[in-house]
Amino acid sequence: MTHTTAIKLNQLSFGWKPHQPVLQIDTLTIPRGEQVFLRGASGSGKSTLLNLLGGLMKPQQGEIELLGQSLNTLSQRQRDRFRADHIGVLFQQFNLLPYLSLIDNVVLPCRFSAQRKRKAGDPVAAARGLLEALGLGAFIDRPVPTAELSIGQQQRVAAARALIGQPEVLLADEPTSALDSDTRDQFLDLLSTQSRLNNTTLVFVSHDLSLSQHFDRVINLADINRCKGTH
Numbered sequence: 001m002t003h004t005t006a007i008k009l010n011q012l013s014f015g016w017k018p019h020q021p022v023l024q025i026d027t028l029t030i031p032r033g034e035q036v037f038l039r040g041a042s043g044s045g046k047s048t049l050l051n052l053l054g055g056l057m058k059p060q061q062g063e064i065e066l067l068g069q070s071l072n073t074l075s076q077r078q079r080d081r082f083r084a085d086h087i088g089v090l091f092q093q094f095n096l097l098p099y100l101s102l103i104d105n106v107v108l109p110c111r112f113s114a115q116r117k118r119k120a121g122d123p124v125a126a127a128r129g130l131l132e133a134l135g136l137g138a139f140i141d142r143p144v145p146t147a148e149l150s151i152g153q154q155q156r157v158a159a160a161r162a163l164i165g166q167p168e169v170l171l172a173d174e175p176t177s178a179l180d181s182d183t184r185d186q187f188l189d190l191l192s193t194q195s196r197l198n199n200t201t202l203v204f205v206s207h208d209l210s211l212s213q214h215f216d217r218v219i220n221l222a223d224i225n226r227c228k229g230t231h
């Protein structure tokens with residue numbers, strides 16, 4: 001079943017501590033395939049919002065719907081399953097497995113999700129293609145533990161892992177922070193091309209406003225968040 005809406009928030013409220021909300025968003029709708037640049041001051045709640053969209057936490061109030069599925073009604077385990085099948089996450093902690101090869105790291109989502117595996121076709125070939133497109137081709141067949149890659153290289157391995165198996169939604173939190181300008185442009189091209197090709201909805205957080213021109217829509221968190229907080 002296909003949905004025209006990828007992400008829908010309704011009367012969302014979330015705080016890390018009781019009675020101290022960080023996010024209060026009345027409504028937000030992001031259609032399938034839209035590529036959104038999310039901006040906001042440091043500490044304003046961008047990463048918190050991505051965590052909620054990824055089902056890593058639940059809001060204290062309100063509704064989060066992804067691809068027509070209310071996340072509120074799912075248990076933690078069901079949310080983990082849903083994320084594995086439908087959401088690519090590229091967060092600031094890459095969570096790569098240090099002693100696995102690059103390819104083994106990238107194909108991991110296909111081990112957790114039959115759906116992602118099916119969409120990847122041949123996961124190893126898909127992982128190779130993504131790593132090559134991200135400029136890491138030279139490392140694929142060398143026995144370099146992932147832990148010995150530079151931060152920018154690890155960031156790109158994590159990107160390939162998020163993209164494999166064409167997730168419908170991709171959540172990216174400062175994914176270009178460690179990349180030089182050439183690598184960053186190559187990375188953004190790949191992200192944009194892959195997302196268009198697969199009708200992936202992209203929510204991309206960055207402090208680098210010059211990148212916003214690559215996106216369909218820019219959302220300033222301050223414009224949708226009623227909670228102005230003390231950040």
Ligand SMILES: Nc1ncnc2c1ncn2[C@@H]1O[C@H](COP(=O)(O)OP(=O)(O)OP(=O)(O)O)[C@@H](O)[C@H]1O
Pocket residue numbers: 016022040041042043044045046047048049231
């Ligand atoms: N795990 C946590 N436990 C308690 N408070 C947290 C936690 N993570 C974030 N916060 C608080 O929530 C608020 C929003 O933080 P968040 O990381 O979402 O902001 P951000 O907009 O992503 O910031 P930055 O741009 O600096 O990464 C901040 O006040 C922060 O201190």
